[in-house]
Amino acid sequence: MRAKQITNVADARRFARRALPRVVFDYIxxxxxxxxxxxxxxxxxxxxxxxxxxxxxxxxxxLTTSVLGTSLSLPVLLAPCGLVRLMHPDGAVGVARAAAHAGTVSVLSTVAGSPVDEVAPAAPGLLWFQLYAPGGRRGAEPLLAKVAEAGVEVLVVTVDTPALGNRERDRRNGVASPLRIDARNAARLGPQILARPGWVYAMARSGIRFSPAHSVDGFSMLSMASSPFRWDDIAWLREQWPGKLVVKGVVAAADAAAAAERGADAVVVSNHGGRQLDGSVATLHALPAVVAAVGTRVEVLFDGGIRRGTHVAKALALGATAVMIGRPYLWGLAAGGEAGVAQVLASLRRELAQTLLLAGCPSVGDLDRSWITPAGFVGGLPET
Ligand SMILES: Cc1cc2nc3c(=O)[nH]c(=O)nc-3n(C[C@H](O)[C@H](O)[C@H](O)COP(=O)(O)O)c2cc1C
Structure with missing residues (x-):
């Protein structure tokens, strides 16, 4: 498949489904x-x-905007995601490069599968790092030193993962949560993996080996387990980290305020793409209260469910500074590597530009409440 065939996010998902073994597609x-x-x-x-x-x-x-002092060519960042090397050999380096070429930021997850010093040179000034610290403060310290040494200036702390959510597709596929492919489930996963020879070939060429005795190299990912940060840990991180600090994974206005009080420079309104507490509030519904509580003190970023340029415009109109995407770029990566990620970003850029043009809005900075209304007839049909 050629990356150019991706015209929108839904296309990327369709192509990803064809490219990946079901276990990996379901993980995303x-x-x-x-x-x-x-x-x-x-x-x-x-x-x-x-x-x-x-x-x-x-x-x-x-479409240009500024996020934490960095100018971006569009208000769409790439959210931190785990195990990206399982989606395509281009992995985290390809993701970082695609974002940087598009003039935007990507956030490298602690569990992306690539070390920060390998990824940072691909995106000077445009790579942020997202921290999980299952080992607590003592585990975080050496990692923070490595991140700083790699020249990364923005640290994102994800606070919505005191334990991993109940991902039933992974259970059903026989991979315990966190995702793990090893000798015990290799036989069961064999047929669906062999049904994607292109993926197997690409993984083998990139040096990822499936051995009966070990889990896939580098992907046993015990570190994906919980990361139980508390607010005093955020205050501690604020003291440790000289650069900008972003707290990701709040939906309650009070939590956004708690982050601001501990010195965060930004919050990300996020429920981890629905992967943690099912039944929790949709992020777009949570956004206005967070903006009202902290919007003048910190920057408010947003993620969850962005699939179209119109979605970006709506989140910005409700007060977000910029948005992040997760699954959309992972689908692009699986479908076409770095070029696939670039294509997904290009499609969102084109759609956002067209949205503003058709809406008569001159710039993303002009988007505010005046450009939106509640859908449907509020309070019944209006009198005529
Ligand atoms: C496969 C996958 C892995 C993820 N891994 C992480 C992670 O390691 N750290 C993190 O903070 N968020 C992680 N997330 C959540 C994303 O950063 C983001 O909040 C979410 O994907 C946004 O929703 P969307 O996928 O609808 O765009 C992950 C999401 C997906 C889909």
Whole structure:
């Protein structure tokens, strides 16, 4: 498949499904329990309607924005995601390079599968690092030193993972959560893996080996287990980390305020793409209260369910500084490596530009409440 065939995020998902063994596709695509929060994240965008303005010209809209002092060519960042090397040999380096070429930031997860000193040179100034610290503060210290040494200036701390969510697709596929492919389940997974010879070949060429005695090299990922941060740990991190600090994974306004009080520079309104607590509030529904509580003190980033340029515009109109995407770029990566990620970003850029153009909005910085309305007839049909 050629990356150029990806016209939108849904295409990328379809191609990813064809490229990956089901166990890996499900790891990306799945969420906790009945996956209601994941779907709620997506459908919440239908609760907001755009109100386009007419006859204001047709100039090319300005998509540039500034996030934590860094200028970005579009307000879409790549969220931290684990195990990216299982999706394509281009892995985290390919992701970082695609983002940097597009003029935006990518966030490297602690459990991405590639060390920070290998990835940072691919995206100077545009790579952030996301911290999990299952070993507590003592485990975090050496990792922070490595991150700083690699020249990364922004640290993202994910606080929504005191334990891993109940990912039932992974259970059903026989891979314990956290995802693990080893001797015990290799026989069961064999047929679905062999059904994707292109993926097996690519993995083998990139040096990932399946051995009966060991889990896949580098992917036993015990570190993916819980990362139980508390607010005093955030205050401690604030003292340790000289650069910018972002707290990811809040939906309660009080938690955003707690992060701001501990000196965070930004929060990410996120429920981990519905992969943690199923039944928790859709992120778009949580966004306005967070913006009202801390929007003047810290930058408010947003993720969950962004699949179209219109979704980016709606989140920005509700007060987000910028958004992050998770699954969309992973699908692009699986479908076409670095070029696939680039194509997903290009499609969102094109869609966002067209959204603003058709809405008569000159720039992403102009997006505010005046461009949206609750969808449906609020309080019944209006009188005529
Ligand atoms: C396969 C996968 C792995 C993820 N791994 C991490 C991770 O290691 N650290 C983290 O903070 N968030 C992780 N996330 C959550 C994303 O950063 C992000 O919050 C979420 O994907 C956004 O929702 P979306 O996928 O609907 O865009 C992961 C998400 C997916 C889909």
């Amino acid at each position: 695509d799945g969420a906790a329990d009945d996956e209601r929060t994941m779907h709620a994240n997506e459908s919440a965008f239908d609760d907001v309607a755009l109100v386009p303005r007419m006859a204001v010209g047709g100039e090319t809209p300005d």
